[in-house]
Amino acid sequence: MYSLIKYFIISEHPIPYMEQIGRTFMEQTRYENLPSADQQMGVTPPPLEKPYPADGEFIMLPAADSLSVPSVDLRDAIRIRQSVRRYEQTPLSREDLSYLLWSTQGIREIADPYFTKRTVPSAGGRHAFETYILINRVDGVKPGIYRYLAFSHRLLAIDTSSGITDRVMSACLGQAFVRSSAVTFIWSCSIYRMSWRYSERAYRLVHLDAGHVCQNLYLTAEQIGCGTCAIGAFDDEEMARIIGADGVSEFVIYLATVGKKRVIE
Numbered sequence: 001m002y003s004l005i006k007y008f009i010i011s012e013h014p015i016p017y018m019e020q021i022g023r024t025f026m027e028q029t030r031y032e033n034l035p036s037a038d039q040q041m042g043v044t045p046p047p048l049e050k051p052y053p054a055d056g057e058f059i060m061l062p063a064a065d066s067l068s069v070p071s072v073d074l075r076d077a078i079r080i081r082q083s084v085r086r087y088e089q090t091p092l093s094r095e096d097l098s099y100l101l102w103s104t105q106g107i108r109e110i111a112d113p114y115f116t117k118r119t120v121p122s123a124g125g126r127h128a129f130e131t132y133i134l135i136n137r138v139d140g141v142k143p144g145i146y147r148y149l150a151f152s153h154r155l156l157a158i159d160t161s162s163g164i165t166d167r168v169m170s171a172c173l174g175q176a177f178v179r180s181s182a183v184t185f186i187w188s189c190s191i192y193r194m195s196w197r198y199s200e201r202a203y204r205l206v207h208l209d210a211g212h213v214c215q216n217l218y219l220t221a222e223q224i225g226c227g228t229c230a231i232g233a234f235d236d237e238e239m240a241r242i243i244g245a246d247g248v249s250e251f252v253i254y255l256a257t258v259g260k261k262r263v264i265e
Contacts, residue, residue: 029201037199045113046192049151050130050250057157059141062095064102064153072223081218084227085177087259091137092182096224098153100258103220104185104213105131105150118150120212123205128194129213130250132158132243134168134184137259145186145242158244171238172231172255181257182226187213188245189253210254221258231255 027033039045102119105127109117115125122128131148133155135141144160145168168186169178178184187210194202214230221228234255240247 025203029204031201034199034201037195037197039197043196045196046190048110048112048116048127048193049149050190052147052149052156058149059146059155059157061098061101061153061155064098064106067095067099067102069099069223070225074219077219077222081222082227083229084259084261085229085257086262087177087180087182087227087257088262089137089180090182090260091139092226092258092260093139094141096226097133097135097138097141097183099224100183100185100217100220100226101131101133101148101150102153104216105129105148106153107150110151120209120216122209122212123194123202124197126194126197127209128189128191128202128206129209129253130188130190132186132188134165134178134186135182136165136179136184137182147243159242164242167238167242171235171242173233173235175231175233177229177257178231180259182259183257184231185217185256185258186239186243186252187254188240188243188250190250192249206253214254214256217256217258225261226258227261229257231257 104120106119107116108119111125116127117125118127131150133146133148135143135146142160144164145158146155147158149156165179168184169175172178189206191202191206194206198205218228232254234252236252237247239252240250243252245251
């Protein structure tokens with residue numbers, strides 16, 4: 001029977017169309033194939049932070065410039081950095097959490113509405129990410145899903161219902177160290193914040209930005225005696241539902257667990 005699957009001829013080997021998705025993406029996001037960006041068309045830029053309800057439940061975090069953290073040689077931090085999936089049951093302090101959030105998305109300068117300068121690099125300073133965290137063990141904070149509001153350095157409660165940890169673990173395809181972590185970082189991407197300037201090239205750039213953010217988490221976690229494990233395997237639709245995103249204009253791009261390292265005696 002005649003197959004309707006398209007084939008591309010690469011060298012001498014025919015490859016099914018569906019196996020060409022990645023290659024097609026790379027080709028179609030080359031500069032010569034991009035449509036004009038909205039910035040070029042004079043369209044008003046989107047906000048640099050996703051709106052939130054004024055009457056939400058907020059938790060103030062210790063100010064970043066007030067935090068005292070151990071000194072660590074950068075070379076040592078890079079050398080010993082590795083993924084850690086087993087954690088002590090010791091909770092993180094609010095100071096620990098504040099430092100990790102500031103180190104991964106802390107704002108140093110605002111040029112509203114065009115860009116922010118933060119503690120990590122981002123194409124054009126657009127910083128398309130929102131940070132959500134699953135809190136299992138942080139001193140004085142009820143377990144649940146929270147959103148980090150970088151402009152005011154505080155948390156917004158999203159879902160503190162029982163069973164939320166198991167939902168996140170299930171959405172991470174059953175990876176049990178999500179449950180044993182003190183905190184799991186969930187980075188979402190508001191894609192228009194980046195595509196407003198870079199058109200479809202934005203989808204390449206946000207994946208680069210994800211690497212910048214997570215590496216900062218790895219290194220600063222080492223500084224405060226924590227281990228980290230990045231997670232790229234997750235159910236996209238379920239993770240979007242958990243944080244209240246539509247999965248299209250805002251979608252989850254990366255996760256990482258954090259917890260105090262186990263002491264080996």
